[in-house]
Amino acid sequence: MDLKDLYRDVIIDHNRKPRNFGRLEPADAHAEGVNPLCGDRLDLYVSLEGERLRDVRFEGKGCAISVASASLMTEALKGRTRADARRYFEEVHSLLTRPGFEPSFDLGKLAALSGVREFPARVKCASLCWHTLNAALARRTEPVSTE
Amino acid sequence: MSAPARQTREPPAAFDVERVRADFPILAREVNGYPLAYLDNAASSQRPLAVIEAEARYYEQTHANVHRGVHTLSQEATAAFEAVREKVRGFINAGSTREVIFTRGTTEAINLVAQSYARPRLMPGDEILISWLEHHSNIVPWQLVCEQTGAQLKVAPIDERGEIRFEQFERLLSPRTRLVALAHVSNSLGTVVPVRQFIAAAHARAVPVLLDGAQAVPHVAVDVRALDVDFYTFSAHKMYGPTGVGVLYGREALLEAMPPWQGGGDMIRSVRFEKSTYNVLPHKFEAGTPNIAGVVAFGAAIDYLLGLGLERVAAYEHELLEHATARLSAIPGVRLIGTARDKSALVSFVLEGVHPHDLGTILDAEGIAIRTGHHCAMPVMEFYGVPATARASLAFYNTHAEIGRLAAGIERARKVFA
Numbered sequence A: 001m002d003l004k005d006l007y008r009d010v011i012i013d014h015n016r017k018p019r020n021f022g023r024l025e026p027a028d029a030h031a032e033g034v035n036p037l038c039g040d041r042l043d044l045y046v047s048l049e050g051e052r053l054r055d056v057r058f059e060g061k062g063c064a065i066s067v068a069s070a071s072l073m074t075e076a077l078k079g080r081t082r083a084d085a086r087r088y089f090e091e092v093h094s095l096l097t098r099p100g101f102e103p104s105f106d107l108g109k110l111a112a113l114s115g116v117r118e119f120p121a122r123v124k125c126a127s128l129c130w131h132t133l134n135a136a137l138a139r140r141t142e143p144v145s146t147e
Numbered sequence B: 001m002s003a004p005a006r007q008t009r010e011p012p013a014a015f016d017v018e019r020v021r022a023d024f025p026i027l028a029r030e031v032n033g034y035p036l037a038y039l040d041n042a043a044s045s046q047r048p049l050a051v052i053e054a055e056a057r058y059y060e061q062t063h064a065n066v067h068r069g070v071h072t073l074s075q076e077a078t079a080a081f082e083a084v085r086e087k088v089r090g091f092i093n094a095g096s097t098r099e100v101i102f103t104r105g106t107t108e109a110i111n112l113v114a115q116s117y118a119r120p121r122l123m124p125g126d127e128i129l130i131s132w133l134e135h136h137s138n139i140v141p142w143q144l145v146c147e148q149t150g151a152q153l154k155v156a157p158i159d160e161r162g163e164i165r166f167e168q169f170e171r172l173l174s175p176r177t178r179l180v181a182l183a184h185v186s187n188s189l190g191t192v193v194p195v196r197q198f199i200a201a202a203h204a205r206a207v208p209v210l211l212d213g214a215q216a217v218p219h220v221a222v223d224v225r226a227l228d229v230d231f232y233t234f235s236a237h238k239m240y241g242p243t244g245v246g247v248l249y250g251r252e253a254l255l256e257a258m259p260p261w262q263g264g265g266d267m268i269r270s271v272r273f274e275k276s277t278y279n280v281l282p283h284k285f286e287a288g289t290p291n292i293a294g295v296v297a298f299g300a301a302i303d304y305l306l307g308l309g310l311e312r313v314a315a316y317e318h319e320l321l322e323h324a325t326a327r328l329s330a331i332p333g334v335r336l337i338g339t340a341r342d343k344s345a346l347v348s349f350v351l352e353g354v355h356p357h358d359l360g361t362i363l364d365a366e367g368i369a370i371r372t373g374h375h376c377a378m379p380v381m382e383f384y385g386v387p388a389t390a391r392a393s394l395a396f397y398n399t400h401a402e403i404g405r406l407a408a409g410i411e412r413a414r415k416v417f418a
Helices: A009-016 A064-077 A082-097 A108-118 A120-137 B003-009 B017-021 B049-061 B072-092 B106-121 B140-149 B166-172 B195-204 B252-257 B292-308 B310-329 B356-364 B378-384 B400-417
Strands: A029-035 A040-049 A052-061 B100-103 B127-131 B152-156 B177-183 B209-212 B231-235 B246-250 B268-271 B276-278 B334-336 B346-351 B371-373 B389-393
Touching: A009 A064, A009 A108, A009 B400, A029 A120, A040 A064, A040 A120, A052 A064, A052 A082, A064 A082, A064 A108, A064 A120, A064 B356, A082 A108, A082 A120, A108 A120, A120 B356, B049 B292, B072 B100, B072 B246, B072 B292, B100 B106, B106 B140, B106 B177, B106 B209, B106 B231, B106 B246, B127 B140, B127 B166, B140 B152, B152 B166, B166 B195, B177 B195, B195 B209, B246 B252, B292 B310, B310 B334, B310 B346, B310 B400, B346 B356, B346 B400, B356 B371, B356 B389, B356 B400
Parallel strands: B127 B152, B127 B177, B177 B209, B209 B231
Antiparallel strands: A029 A040, A040 A052, B100 B246, B231 B246, B268 B276, B334 B346, B346 B389, B371 B389
């Protein structure tokens, strides 16, 4: 167990300066993610252009892992299609939970999340934003939790 | 100079923490390559070998069901089980073993009072008064009973230090208040509530009082008769005993007038399809086979604590608290949450720029176990405007060196996120 693996420079950087942070008004899709045991919460906003996620933004409070994960996600998905978002979700989910998993395509900076799987208690922090995105795109209104 | 006089003038023997630590096998283990520093005692404490062995010995030599058989084992098991009831009675100075009910824990004890004492008495518009300090287990059972009866839950506020505002509490005691339920010691902030004052105010209006003593019993001597409290609840696992065992103390006259809560074996005298009659106290409230081994081991935990001496334990823990408070408040960016004038050995805090969960992970990597989160006290977190805190809660087997490791770990976390 190496902390350097969890708190990689990319994670620290995106926690300190989250990208695409803030409200999106009006948003075509919105969902709320809350992990009450941790105290992590975020609001996720998407504006759509046909099948494309024209803009993805978030705001909220949480630990470094949850904030950095949301920031990295918005950066990776902005401009991509719903189908891309689903593929990314599957890849990141495997990356976070399956030991030794090798992504089937280049995940870019999101690969920095691979260290999280050595810290099972923190997987829920990294995955909260992704489940929230799914809910937003599916237009589910119930708050999402990964606890 | 006579010998006894000299003895009283001598300071009590210094607390030999290393010797005490040797009684707890788990403290010898390593976590992530470091010696374990267990600073999460308010969530659950560890057990001394005497407790672990008492449970094993019971299963190896004595086990049978209690209060049933005429055979030897059943009689021995019953004797061992009931001997602990007497031990608990002495430990909290209850008047009678009829007033000592074994439960699964504090939570179940509070639910029992909510359902068996409060529910039949509450009318729409009646009130139950709690405080802002409460653990969820002293909030939600009352919310449930309020929903069931149309009664209302009133909440006495706290101040910035984390102390209940007594004048406000008094003002909230109304002609409709039917029960007061308060923490004796706050689990999230460590506030020791000056409960006598609150009990006296409630009793002046003929309102009975329940205390959640889960965090108090491991650290201070509790005398239910001196407190003049009506119901007192606590758990074994926070006082070096097993999980799944707790106690409800209730004034006999109140318990006598309450209907049974759960039905089943052991709580009945006779069962006919037309009507059953109930067993006497305390068995009326103990339906089903209890956690016999747990209760027996709980007895060993009480013996262990009393053997150490509660006053010596309290004095040493207070020393640890002062040391921890001084070390942590000297770290830039640390804000202590809860600064009551009378506190148990617990430090809740936030670190600027570092979420408590990240701090918890960083400390865990060095073998230091603290609690992070809302500590089952979300209203308290809301009061201080924080989503979560980090909490180091100390026991008599913790050391100054462990507090030093905690402080160093917090400094390191600051650097990771600086």
